[in-house]
Every structure is written in C-alpha cells, then in structure tokens.
Amino acid sequence: MNIRTSFAAAIAAAVMLTATGCAVSRGQQTVGAYVDDTGITTLVKTRMLEDKQVDGTSIKVETLNGTVMLSGFAKSSDEKYTAQRIAQGVQGVKMVKNEITVRP
Numbered sequence: 001m002n003i004r005t006s007f008a009a010a011i012a013a014a015v016m017l018t019a020t021g022c023a024v025s026r027g028q029q030t031v032g033a034y035v036d037d038t039g040i041t042t043l044v045k046t047r048m049l050e051d052k053q054v055d056g057t058s059i060k061v062e063t064l065n066g067t068v069m070l071s072g073f074a075k076s077s078d079e080k081y082t083a084q085r086i087a088q089g090v091q092g093v094k095m096v097k098n099e100i101t102v103r104p
Contacts, residue, residue, distance in 0.1 A: 036066070036092055037063040037064060037065065037066070038063070039092070040063045040066070040068065040090055040092050040093060041061050041062065041063040041068070043090050044061045044063075044068060044086065044087045044090050044093075045061045047086045047089075047090065048061070048083060048086055051082065051086060053078070053079060053082045054074075054079055054082050054083050054086065055074070055075065055079065058072050058073045058074065059071070059072040059073075059074070059083055059100060060072045061087070063093075065094075066092055066093060066094035066095070067093075067094055067095045067096075067097065068087045068090075068093050068095070068096045068097070069096075069097045069099060070083055070084065070087060070096065070097065070098050070099060070100050071099045071100060072100055072101070073100065073101050073102075073103045074100050074101070074102050074103070075102070075103060076102060077102050079102075080098065080100045080102055081098075083098070083100060084096050084098045084100075
C-alpha cells in the first residue's frame with residue numbers, strides 16, 4: 001500500500017509541475033505576450049548596460065503587456081530620463097512608467 005501511495009503522489013507532483021510550467025504568469029493573456037514582455041525587458045536592460053550615461057545595474061526593468069516599469073536609483077535627473085528614453089526606443093514598448101529615484 002505504501003508503494004502505491006508514494007507512486008500516486010509522485011505522479012500527482014509530476015502532473016502539477018508540468019501543468020504549471022505552461023501557465024502564463026503575471027496576468028498576461030497569452031504565452032506570446034509573456035515571451036514578448038521578456039524580450040522587451042531583456043533588450044531594455046541590455047541597452048542600459050551598454051549606455052555609459054546610465055548605471056544599468058542600479059535600475060530594475062519590468063514589463064507587463066508592453067508597459068515598461070523602471071525603478072531603482074539614478075545619480076541625476078539626466079540619468080533618470082536617459083533610462084526612460086532608452087526604454088521608449090525599444091520596439092514593442094507601449095508605455096514607460098519611470099519610478100526611478102534620484103539620489104543626491
């Protein structure tokens with residue numbers, strides 16, 4: 001009986017892991033939207049890391065349905081708005097919410 005219970009538990013766990021692996025997270029409608037948002041986030045972050053005017057390691061980038069949210073810290077308002085400009089320049093970005101805090 002123990003073997004049967006263990007086997008059933010293992011099968012149930014495998015089914016749950018497989019089923020949730022395909023689930024779309026964060027409220028997106030489709031898997032395609034999630035993939036697009038991930039690509040946008042990656043591209044924005046890469047461009048920030050390449051730009052010498054922006055400290056890309058201090059800025060967090062999140063994307064949901066084409067809306068990019070920037071948060072973290074900048075050394076100046078110029079850096080804050082450069083980060084926003086970089087995000088706006090990425091294809092697929094519909095809107096940018098700039099929540100970056102300028103540290104003196």
